[in-house]
Amino acid sequence: MTTTASPSAELSGRIAKLRVEVCQLHQHLTRWGLVTWTSGNVSARVTGADLLVIKPSGVGYDELTPESMVVTDLDGNLVDGDYAPSSDTEAHAYVYRHMPPVGGVVHTHSPYATAWAARGEPIPCAITAMADEFGGEIPVGPFALIGSDAIGRGIVDTLSGHRSPAVLMRQHGPFTIGATAKAAVKAAVMCEDVARTMHLARQLGPVQPLPSEAVDALHDRYQNVYGQR
Numbered sequence: 010m011t012t013t014a015s016p017s018a019e020l021s022g023r024i025a026k027l028r029v030e031v032c033q034l035h036q037h038l039t040r041w042g043l044v045t046w047t048s049g050n051v052s053a054r055v056t057g058a059d060l061l062v063i064k065p066s067g068v069g070y071d072e073l074t075p076e077s078m079v080v081t082d083l084d085g086n087l088v089d090g091d092y093a094p095s096s097d098t099e100a101h102a103y104v105y106r107h108m109p110p111v112g113g114v115v116h117t118h119s120p121y122a123t124a125w126a127a128r129g130e131p132i133p134c135a136i137t138a139m140a141d142e143f144g145g146e147i148p149v150g151p152f153a154l155i156g157s158d159a160i161g162r163g164i165v166d167t168l169s170g171h172r173s174p175a176v177l178m179r180q181h182g183p184f185t186i187g188a189t190a191k192a193a194v195k196a197a198v199m200c201e202d203v204a205r206t207m208h209l210a211r212q213l214g215p216v217q218p219l220p221s222e223a224v225d226a227l228h229d230r231y232q233n234v235y236g237q238r
Contacts, residue, residue, distance in 0.1 A: 016058070020055075020057070020058055023055060023056070023057070023058075024055055024060070024062065024080060024089075025075070027053050027055060027062045027078075027190075028062055028075040028076070028078040028080075029075045030053065030190060030191075031051055031052065031053050031062045031063070031064070031078050031190055032073050032074060032075045032077070032078055034051045034190055034191060034194050035049075035050075035051055035064060035070055035073055036070075037194050037198065038051070038070070038115075038117060038194070038197070039070050041119075041198045041201065042119070042120075042201075043117035043118075043119040043197055043198070043201055044070070044117050044118060044119070045118065046069070047066075047067050047068060047069055047070070048117070048118045049064075049115075049116055049117045049118060050063060050064040050095040050097055050101075050115070050116050051063070051064060051113070051114075051115050051190055051193070051194060052064070052095075052098075052101045052113065052114045052115075052190065053112060053113050053189070053190035054105050054111065054112045054113070055080070056112070059082055059083045060080055060081065060082055060083070060088060061080070061081055061082075061083065061098075061101060061102060061105055062078050062079070062080055063078065063079055063081065063094050063095050063097075063098055063101060064078065064079070064094075064095050065077055065078070065079050065090065065092030065093060065094060065095065066092065066093045066094060066095050066096050067093075068092060076091075077090075077091065077092060078090065079092055079093070079094040079095075079098075081094050081098055081102065082102075083102045083105050083106050084099075084102055084106075085098040085099040085101075085102040085158075096155055096156060097116050097155065097160065099156070099157055099158045099160075099161060100114075100116075100155075100158060100159075100160035100161035100164065100184070101114045101116075101161065102158070102161065103158040103160075103161025103162060103164075103165065104161050104164055104165060104186060107161075107165045108165060108168075108169075108186065110188060111186045111187070111188070111193075112187065112188050112189045112190065112192075112193075113186065113187045113188070113189050113190030113191065113192060113193035113194070114184065114185070114186055114190075114193055115184065115185045115186075115187075115190070115193040115194050115196070115197045116182065116183070116184050116185075117182060117183055117197050117201070118182040119182070119183060119197070119200070119201035119204070120201075121201055121204035121205040121208055122147075122175075122177060122182065122183040122200050122201050122204040123177075123181075123182040123183065124204070124208065125147075125149075125177050125204055125208075126149065126177035126178060126179060126180060126181055126182050126183065127180055129149055129179045129180065130149065131146045131147060131148050131149050131177070132146055132147040132177070132203060132204055132207050133146050133207065133216060133218045134146045134218055134219055134224055135207060135210065135216045135217060135218050135219060136203065136206060136207070136210075136219075137219070137227055138199070138202070138203055138206075139203045139207075139219075140219055140223065140224040140227035140228050140231075141227055141228060141230075141231035141232075141235070142174070142195075142196065142199045142203075142231070143172065143173040143174065143175060143196075143199075143200075143203070143228075144172030144173060144224065144225075144228040144232075145171070145172055145173060145224055145228075146173070146218075147173050147175045147176070147177060147183075147200060147203070147204075148167050148168070148171060148173060148176055148177070149167070149176070149177045149178075149179055150163040150164060150166070150167040150168075150176045150177065150178045150179060150184075151163045151166075151167075151178070151179055152178070152179040152180050152181065153178065153181075160178060160181070160184070163176075163178060164176055164178070164184050164186075168186065172228065174186050174187055174192070174193065174196040175196050175197070175199075175200040183197065183200050183201075183204075185197040185200060
């Protein structure tokens with residue numbers, strides 16, 4: 010179903026590629042045990058247009074195809090697709106409207122990160138992997154009901170000025186952002202990994218956060234030196 014005028018051939022090509030990419034990225038959510046049944050979603054900003062591509066609502070992961078991905082505007086209104094968009098679309102759209110560098114948003118109910126969210130407790134930065142990816146603790150955002158942009162407001166308010174690409178929305182679960190959808194998925198995988206590690210560490214006794222200067226150095230190295238450049 011299309012609800013607006015047909016886009017240009019160049020824009021249509023970009024959207025088609027993003028539909029493939031977003032569909033494939035959802036496989037990582039199941040691969041890494043971040044979702045159950047139909048929960049969770051990945052979206053990507055369509056560069057050069059006020060549009061996003063996102064998972065359809067309530068469709069099983071085994072049933073997802075590039076064609077089933079949904080295109081909406083940045084107010085969450087359906088632009089193209091045969092399905093209703095994810096119930097989290099307004100939250101994703103709010104993030105894109107208010108955080109221009111963000112190119113991808115992910116939401117999961119991964120068990121360890123969601124357990125920290127249920128407690129309303131930030132994950133302390135006590136291991137180098139957290140300093141690398143998150144640049145500090147993973148913060149907690151406010152509780153907000155699904156179905157409006159309230160969750161998006163909480164994400165933006167919490168992460169603005171924060172180095173972490175992840176936020177634990179209180180009594181809900183983690184949302185992650187990235188310059189690309191793939192980067193946001195990576196952050197979701199890493200968020201669950203460190204949530205599990207820090208939970209296990211606390212079962213053994215008190216955990217000492219890393220010194221701030223060590224966090225800064227580790228984060229700078231990982232973001233600017235590590236890997237292939």
